[in-house]
Amino acid sequence: MSLSHQDIAAIGLSMKIAISATLLALPFGFATAWLMVFRNFRGKVLLEVLVNLPLTLPPVVIGYLLLLFFGRNGWGGAALKAAGIEFIFNWKAAVVASATVGFPLLVRSIRLGMESIDRQLLQASRSLGATWHDALATVILPLSFRGLVAGSSLMFARSLGEFGATIIVAGNIPGLTQTIPLAIYDYASSPAGTSMALSLCAVSITLSVGILLLHEVIGKKLEDRDSA
Amino acid sequence: MRLDIDIEKRLGSFSLKMKASLSGERIGIFGASGSGKSTLVHMIAGLMDPDSGELHLDGTCLFSSRRNIGLAPEKRRIAIVFQQAMLFPHLGVKANLLYGYRRCRPENRKINPEKLIEVLNLQHLLDRGVNNLSGGEKQRVALGRAVLANPRLLVMDEPLSALDDALRYQVIPYLRSVSEEFRIPYLFISHSVPEMQLMADQVLDVANGCITGISTPDDLARAGMASSPRGYLNLLNLERAHLHDRLFHYPWGGGTLIVSDGKTGEGSLFELASRDIILFRKNPEAISARNMLKCRVGEMFDSDGRKGIVLESGGEQLVAEIVQSAAVELGITPGSTVFAAIKASAFRRLG
Numbered sequence: 001m002s003l004s005h006q007d008i009a010a011i012g013l014s015m016k017i018a019i020s021a022t023l024l025a026l027p028f029g030f031a032t033a034w035l036m037v038f039r040n041f042r043g044k045v046l047l048e049v050l051v052n053l054p055l056t057l058p059p060v061v062i063g064y065l066l067l068l069f070f071g072r073n074g075w076g077g078a079a080l081k082a083a084g085i086e087f088i089f090n091w092k093a094a095v096v097a098s099a100t101v102g103f104p105l106l107v108r109s110i111r112l113g114m115e116s117i118d119r120q121l122l123q124a125s126r127s128l129g130a131t132w133h134d135a136l137a138t139v140i141l142p143l144s145f146r147g148l149v150a151g152s153s154l155m156f157a158r159s160l161g162e163f164g165a166t167i168i169v170a171g172n173i174p175g176l177t178q179t180i181p182l183a184i185y186d187y188a189s190s191p192a193g194t195s196m197a198l199s200l201c202a203v204s205i206t207l208s209v210g211i212l213l214l215h216e217v218i219g220k221k222l223e224d225r226d227s228a
Numbered sequence: 229m230r231l232d233i234d235i236e237k238r239l240g241s242f243s244l245k246m247k248a249s250l251s252g253e254r255i256g257i258f259g260a261s262g263s264g265k266s267t268l269v270h271m272i273a274g275l276m277d278p279d280s281g282e283l284h285l286d287g288t289c290l291f292s293s294r295r296n297i298g299l300a301p302e303k304r305r306i307a308i309v310f311q312q313a314m315l316f317p318h319l320g321v322k323a324n325l326l327y328g329y330r331r332c333r334p335e336n337r338k339i340n341p342e343k344l345i346e347v348l349n350l351q352h353l354l355d356r357g358v359n360n361l362s363g364g365e366k367q368r369v370a371l372g373r374a375v376l377a378n379p380r381l382l383v384m385d386e387p388l389s390a391l392d393d394a395l396r397y398q399v400i401p402y403l404r405s406v407s408e409e410f411r412i413p414y415l416f417i418s419h420s421v422p423e424m425q426l427m428a429d430q431v432l433d434v435a436n437g438c439i440t441g442i443s444t445p446d447d448l449a450r451a452g453m454a455s456s457p458r459g460y461l462n463l464l465n466l467e468r469a470h471l472h473d474r475l476f477h478y479p480w481g482g483g484t485l486i487v488s489d490g491k492t493g494e495g496s497l498f499e500l501a502s503r504d505i506i507l508f509r510k511n512p513e514a515i516s517a518r519n520m521l522k523c524r525v526g527e528m529f530d531s532d533g534r535k536g537i538v539l540e541s542g543g544e545q546l547v548a549e550i551v552q553s554a555a556v557e558l559g560i561t562p563g564s565t566v567f568a569a570i571k572a573s574a575f576r577r578l579g
Contacts, residue, residue, distance in 0.1 A: 120314045123275045126301040127308045128328030128377045134302075138327075142318045 003199055006174050007183060011203060014179040017091060017166075018159035021098035022152050025106050029151060033110035034140065038122075055104040059164030062100055066093070066169045089171045094179065097165035102155040109154060113147020114140065146222045153215040157208055180204055229253060229381060229413030233439075235271060235281030235291070244268070244437035253413045256428025258421075258448060264437040265417045269383045272415070273308055274301035285381060305336070307374035311386045313366035315358040321369055322354045328377025336378050339410055347409050348372045348402055364395040368402055375406055382414040388423060397497065397579030400426055421449050422461050422499065453502060453549055454532035460502035460547045464575070467495030475518065475572055482542030486518040488572040497578040502536065502549035504574035508567040509558045518572040521546075525564050528555070535560075539568055 003011075032051055036044065054062055070076040070087055080087045087093050117140060125135040163181040170177040172186065184200050187193030230251040237244045244264045257265050270276040272283060274290065277298055283291040285306070290299050307328060315324050329341060345351055348368050353361065358369065367387060374382055387403070388396045404426065407414060416427040424431055424445040431448055433440045443451075453460040466478040469490045476490025490496065511520065523539035523546070530536070535555045539546045548568060550560075560566060 118314065120310055120312070121316060123270075123273075123301075124308065124310065124314045125316070125327070126275065127273050127304075127306060127383075128373065129302045129305070129331035130327075131300070131302050134331070139316060 002196075003203070004196070006178070007196070007200055007203075009175050010178050010180050010183040010200070013091060013094075013177070014160050014181075017094045017098055017162075017179060018156050020095045021102060021159045022106075022156045024095060025099040025103050025155060026148070026152065029103060029106040029110055029155075030141075030144075030148065033107050033114055033144075033147075034136070036107075037111055037114040038140075051107050052104045054101050059097075059101050059162065060168060063097055063165030063168030066097060066100065066165065070096075070169065088169060089173065089177065091170065091177055094162070094166045094170035094177055097169050098159035098162040101162055101165050102158040105158055106151040106155040109151030110144055110147040113144035113150070117143045146219065149218050149222065150215060153211055153218070157211045160204070160207055160211075229255075230284075230286055231255075231272070231381075231415075232282065232284040233268070233272075235268075235278035235283060237267060237271065237276075237278045239267065242267075242437060246434075246437070246439045248432060248439050248442065250430070250432065250442070252430050253411070254407065254427065254429040255413075255415050256424045256431040256445060257415055257417045257434060258419065258424055258431045259434035260419055263434045265434050266385055267437075268434065269308070269385055269415060269417060272381075273306045273383055274299060274304050275308075302331070305332075305377070305380045307377045307379035307382055309367075309370050309374045309382070309384045309387045311390050313363075313370035315361075315366055315369055315373070317359055319358070320354075321350065321356050321358055321361070324358055324369055325350070325354075325372050325376055328373055328379075332376075332378045339376060339378055341376055344372055344375055344406070344410070347405055362395075363391050364398050367391065367399050371399075371402065371406060375410060375412060379412060382412045383417070384414060384427075385417045386419070388418070388420075401497070401579055403427065421445070421452055421456065422463065425449055425461070425463055426497075450529055450531060450536055450547070452531075453536055453547075454534040458501040458503065459534075459549045460536060462500040462502065462546050463578075464498045464500060465495060466490070466498055469496075480541075481521075481544035483521060485570075485575070486572045487575040487577075489575065489577045491577065498575045499578055500546070500570065500575050502547050504570060505539075505546065505548035506569045507537065507548055507550060507554075507558065507560070508569065509560075511567050512569070515569055516571075517569040519568070519570040521568045521570070523566055523568050525560055525562055525566055528560070528562060537566075539566070 036048060067088065068074050070080065070093065121139055122135050125139045130138065161181060166179060167182060172178050172182045180200055180203065184197050187197035232249050234247045244267055246268060257268065259265050267276065271278050278291060280293040282294070289297050290304055291297060316327065326341065329337065345354070348371065350368060350372060353365060353369070358366065361369065388399060391399060418424060428445050431443050431445055433443060449460050466480060466485065469476040469478050469492045471492055476487045476492065478485045478487060478490065487498065521541055523541045526538040526540045526545065528535055528537055533552055535550050535552055537548045537550060537560060539548055546568070
C-alpha cells in the first residue's frame with residue numbers, strides 16, 4: 001500500500017474538516033436538542049422536520065441549496081463577501097456542508113441522552129436555588145455528556161465520508177478541498193487508479209473502525225462511571 | 229409560617245380549585261393519590277403555574293394572575309423532598325448535600341452543614357457516590373440537601389412512600405429531629421394517617437382537587453377509626469426500659485407498660501391499635517394479658533357505629549375502640565373507671 005503526497009493531504013484535510021464540522025455543530029446541536037426536549041413552543045414539529053431533513057434529503061440537494069445561499073448572489077454569500085471571507089470552493093465550505101449533513105445524527109444522540117434525564121432532577125435543582133441556565137450547566141450538560149460524546153463521534157465519522165454536498169460547494173481541488181472520498185472518486189474514474197483507490201479505501205475503513213471502537217470504549221467507560 | 233392559597237388549575241379532565249389560609253410550622257396535606265396534593269405543592273414551589281389565582285407565603289407574593297406575578301422557583305426558597313430521593317447521579321453525596329447551600333445567599337445561610345450532617349448521621353457517607361446508597365440513606369441525603377438550601381419552607385412530597393415499612397420508621401426519627409433541631413416550617417404530604425400523627429400539627433384534607441377541611445391529625449385518626457383495618461393507631465414514645473423476665477417494662481402514665489419487643493438503652497416509638505385494647509368494668513382476677521391498666525374514661529367519640537374511648541392514666545392517653553352495644557352494657561361514660569387489658573405483644577415497635 002502506498003500513499004502519494006496528494007493522498008496524505010486528502011487524509012489531513014478530511015480530518016481537519018471533520019473535526020471542524022463537529023466542533024462547529026456541537027453548540028448548535030446541544031441547543032437544538034435542549035429546545036426539542038425541554039421547551040414547548042409553537043412550530044416544534046416544523047423544527048423537528050427541518051433538523052431531520054438532511055438525513056433523508058440527497059446530500060447533493062443540500063450542497064446545491066448551500067451553494068445558492070452562499071454563492072455570489074445569495075444572502076449568505078453577500079454577507080461573507082462584505083466580511084471579506086473566501087467561502088465557496090474553499091475548505092470552509094466543506095466544513096459547513098459536513099456540519100449540515102451530520103447535524104441530525106448529532107442532535108438525535110444528544111436528544112436521547114437528554115430524554116433519559118428525570119424531570120424531577122431539574123425540578124429539584126430549581127427548587128434548590130438554581131436558575132434555568134445554572135440547571136442547564138450543572139444538571140443537563142453533565143447528564144447528557146454520553147449523548148454528546150456518542151453524537152460527536154457519529155458526526156465525525158459521517159463527516160469523514162461526506163461526498164455529495166462537499167463536491168458541490170467546495171469542489172474537488174487536490175490539496176485544497178479534496179477529501180478522501182473525493183480523491184477515491186478521482187482514482188475510480190481513471191483506469192490506472194485502482195490500487196491507489198484501494199489504499200485510500202483501506203485508510204477510510206481503518207479510520208471508521210477506529211472511531212466506532214473508540215465510540216464503544218468511551219460509551220462503556222461513561223456507563224461504568226455513572227453506575228459507580 | 230403563613231400560607232395563603234387561592235388557586236385554580238385544569239389538567240386534562242382533572243380540575244383543582246383550592247382556597248385556604250394556613251399558619252403553623254408543621255402542616256400536613258392529606259388525601260388519596262390523585263386528589264391533587266402533589267399538584268398543589270408543585271404550584272406552591274413554582275414548578276407549575278396555576279391557571280389563575282393568588283399564592284402568598286409570609287406576605288411575599290409567589291403567584292398572582294391578577295398582578296401578573298410568577299416568581300421563579302429558585303427565588304421562592306421552597307425546597308422539595310420528593311418521593312424518590314432524586315439525588316444528582318453525577319455528583320457524590322457531599323456535592324449533593326451542598327448543591328443548594330452553595331446557591332443560597334450567605335446572609336440566608338443559617339444552618340451549619342456539619343451540624344446537619346451529624347444530625348442525619350451522614351458522616352460516613354460523605355465521600356461515597358450516590359448510586360449505591362440504600363433507599364433510606366438516599367432519602368436522608370435528599371432531606372439534608374433540601375434543608376441545607378436554607379429554605380423558608382420545606383415541602384416533603386410523600387418522602388416515605390417509596391420506602392418499605394422498616395426503612396420508613398428508620399427515616400421518621402431523622403425527619404423529626406431535623407424539624408425539631410432546625411425549625412424549618414414544612415408541608416408534609418402523605419396519605420398515611422400515622423405519618424400525619426407523627427409529622428403534623430394540623431392537616432389540610434384534600435379530595436378531588438378541593439380542600440375538604442382543616443383538622444388535626446388526631447381528628448383524622450379518630451374519623452378513620454372504624455374504616456381503617458387496624459382502627460385508631462396509638463403512637464407511644466416510650467423510654468427508660470428495664471428488662472425483666474424477657475419482657476420490657478416501660479414507665480408510662482401512672483404505671484408501667486409491659487412490652488415484648490422493646491429495646492433497652494434508647495427510646496422507641498410504638499404503635500398500639502385501638503382494637504387490641506380490651507376493656508373491663510371491674511378488675512378481672514386472672515388474665516393472660518400482661519398489661520392491666522386502671523384508667524379514667526375521658527372523652528368518648530363516634531366513628532361509624534364504633535365508640536372510641538379515650539383512656540387517661542397519669543396524664544397520658546390511649547384510645548380504645550369498642551362497639552356501641554358494649555359501651556351501653558358496660559355502662560361506660562366519661563368520668564367512669566375502667567380496666568384496660570393489653571397483651572405485651574400488641575405493641576409494635578416502629579423505630
